[in-house]
Amino acid sequence: MEYTEIITESFGTLTINKLRTGLAALGIVIGIGSVIALISLGQATEQSVQNQIQALGSNLLTVIPGAQNSGGVRGAAGGGTTLTLDDAKAIQSSSQITTITNVSPEFSRRTQVTTGKNNTNTQVIGATPTYLQVHKASIGQGAFITQKDVDGMTKVAVVGPQVVSDLFDNSDPIGQTIRISGQTFTIIGETVSKGGTGFQNQDDLVFVPLSTAQKQLFGADYLGSIALEAKSADVMTDAQNEVGYLLLSRHKLKDPTQADFSIFSQQDILNTAASATGTFTTLLSGIAAISLLVGGIGIMNIMLVTVTERTREIGLRKALGAKKRIIITQFLIEAIILTFVGGIIGMVLGILASFIISNLTNSPFVLSLQSILLATLVSAGIGILFGWYPARRAANLQPIEALRYE
Amino acid sequence: MFLVAEVVEEAGEECLLGDKVPTIIQASHLRKVYQTGSVETVALDNVSFEINKGEFVAIMGPSGSGKSTLMHLLGALDTPSSGSYILDGEEVEKLSDDQLADIRNRKIGFIFQAFNLLPRRTALQNVALPMSYAGISKVERMERAKKYLEMVGLGDRLEHTSNQLSGGQQQRVAIARGLAMNPSLLLADEPTGNIASSQAEEIMQIFQDLNEEGHTIVMITHEPDIASHAKRIIHIKDGKIVEDERNGKQRNRRF
Numbered sequence: 001m002e003y004t005e006i007i008t009e010s011f012g013t014l015t016i017n018k019l020r021t022g023l024a025a026l027g028i029v030i031g032i033g034s035v036i037a038l039i040s041l042g043q044a045t046e047q048s049v050q051n052q053i054q055a056l057g058s059n060l061l062t063v064i065p066g067a068q069n070s071g072g073v074r075g076a077a078g079g080g081t082t083l084t085l086d087d088a089k090a091i092q093s094s095s096q097i098t099t100i101t102n103v104s105p106e107f108s109r110r111t112q113v114t115t116g117k118n119n120t121n122t123q124v125i126g127a128t129p130t131y132l133q134v135h136k137a138s139i140g141q142g143a144f145i146t147q148k149d150v151d152g153m154t155k156v157a158v159v160g161p162q163v164v165s166d167l168f169d170n171s172d173p174i175g176q177t178i179r180i181s182g183q184t185f186t187i188i189g190e191t192v193s194k195g196g197t198g199f200q201n202q203d204d205l206v207f208v209p210l211s212t213a214q215k216q217l218f219g220a221d222y223l224g225s226i227a228l229e230a231k232s233a234d235v236m237t238d239a240q241n242e243v244g245y246l247l248l249s250r251h252k253l254k255d256p257t258q259a260d261f262s263i264f265s266q267q268d269i270l271n272t273a274a275s276a277t278g279t280f281t282t283l284l285s286g287i288a289a290i291s292l293l294v295g296g297i298g299i300m301n302i303m304l305v306t307v308t309e310r311t312r313e314i315g316l317r318k319a320l321g322a323k324k325r326i327i328i329t330q331f332l333i334e335a336i337i338l339t340f341v342g343g344i345i346g347m348v349l350g351i352l353a354s355f356i357i358s359n360l361t362n363s364p365f366v367l368s369l370q371s372i373l374l375a376t377l378v379s380a381g382i383g384i385l386f387g388w389y390p391a392r393r394a395a396n397l398q399p400i401e402a403l404r405y406e
Numbered sequence: 407m408f409l410v411a412e413v414v415e416e417a418g419e420e421c422l423l424g425d426k427v428p429t430i431i432q433a434s435h436l437r438k439v440y441q442t443g444s445v446e447t448v449a450l451d452n453v454s455f456e457i458n459k460g461e462f463v464a465i466m467g468p469s470g471s472g473k474s475t476l477m478h479l480l481g482a483l484d485t486p487s488s489g490s491y492i493l494d495g496e497e498v499e500k501l502s503d504d505q506l507a508d509i510r511n512r513k514i515g516f517i518f519q520a521f522n523l524l525p526r527r528t529a530l531q532n533v534a535l536p537m538s539y540a541g542i543s544k545v546e547r548m549e550r551a552k553k554y555l556e557m558v559g560l561g562d563r564l565e566h567t568s569n570q571l572s573g574g575q576q577q578r579v580a581i582a583r584g585l586a587m588n589p590s591l592l593l594a595d596e597p598t599g600n601i602a603s604s605q606a607e608e609i610m611q612i613f614q615d616l617n618e619e620g621h622t623i624v625m626i627t628h629e630p631d632i633a634s635h636a637k638r639i640i641h642i643k644d645g646k647i648v649e650d651e652r653n654g655k656q657r658n659r660r661f
Contacts (some may be wrong), residue, residue, distance in 0.1 A: 005538065016526060151502045161444070209421065310473065312525060316524070317521045317539075318507060319481070319483060319508065319510060319516055319522075320511065320516070320535055320536040320539060320583075321507050321508065321510050321511020321536055321539040321540065321587075322539050323507045323508070323510070323539070324504060324506060324507075325504075326539065348459070398484075399483045400483045400484055401477050403483075403518070403522065
């Protein structure tokens, strides 16, 4: 008996009781559907985080005060007072450093910013003109802080689009004034929106000259961080080392374990974020896998019922000369068709679901060939795994007992 | 109804030759014991007989006599506890499950009391089923199935499913299915048990015609009326053969 014939016959048997076939396949539909949707969503999240971090600059290095953390990036920094403007100048001018093109010393705090009517709590960044270049930011209208502003400790501010909408209801902010910590600043420019809602909203920022922030606003003579632009993304490790050794010697520290600062790249953040979303995806996929398992057991249950119900038919087939192999194949193929068709329907539903969710949440729609292949193989595998026992049971029925069965 | 002249002649010749007629069934000292817990039930005890090609044998006995067990053994559906059974040259008691399936497929045509047609399949599909297990091509299967259905008078019911056919018609489909592989032995188990008596006579007529064409038929029944259509009647009781007689007054014989 040819396999094509067994397959057509199995299709025939399955279409006889459509409701039962549908319900049996439903477990697989849901299982495969949720696996596909979750993997796709996980990958979409990963990609959107990646996009956002990449937008910040893939050749961006950040030096923050505080001890190096062996595991990766230390989250809350800023407590340290070890980084100074002289450190930044040294990085810029040192002959040992060949991989850094721009240095942006910064000092930022979250604080209350008000106009006469509105107020908002936002990040105030003390910056120098190099900030724009290092952070790949640009000015939409007006101008950014100049070296003159920094030298003269002027009270000017550049605001992000979010601040404009919060404080000025999107009217033209140039020339208006805002109050930060009781001091009045004149707005001279507005940055272009960078979009995204990553770890920090790049549009909800207020820039003031670094010197003004340090001395007039927050009373500090140290830096919050130093942002560095490397020549290219390929020299990040070299850059990290060069800057590290320079700062160690400037801080009179002998070996890297004593470092009172940390240097991390966007890649480090990316890795941390990827491992976080990865864990999340794995967890959710695990839950979906359990539903697949339950679906598989459902298939096995239905196949066992089918074997019992068709005992007489099996007996007859064996009496007429069907060998064990044929009976096994017949029932196994029925189970595989069930799970395979269920898997394909589940795949379509899963893709549809992740497409709808990605549209609703404005995240990218990612569809990997990998997950589709996985789902197909897994569903067929479940058919074989859970169809095997009922099929064997059918094949081992004794023809006389099977024929006598009422 | 569907007599083919040469076949009849051949069968007749063989009968005349007497001793040289090939033996289809050679059962010697068959014993079958069923074990239920610690209780042993002897269903068949030291049963020996031979059936030659072209015979029409009825095996008769009351229920519980062991005739069903005998039928299972003769049909290679089961193997004896001891004794030997040679079917058309094959020592059945020595075969594995799959080899038994092969023997049943090639050498035995089953006709069951409850017809045992596949539900929701057409008459053609049902008759073609044993041929599919023998690896015969689909085209040939359909051709042969059609031929045998026409032979049993169902040429106009080829595409009817079993639930669209009467009991007698279903049994005729089953007979066509039994003939499909051109077996050495037609084995019928109470073939008229589920059929209205008016149609039962038709079925028996078909058996007689088949026998006259040269088919060897063994029929199990408890009805003397049905058994009287056979040429030879074996009576069985309590697992033993009590009588083995030639039936001189065979009913409905055409000549």
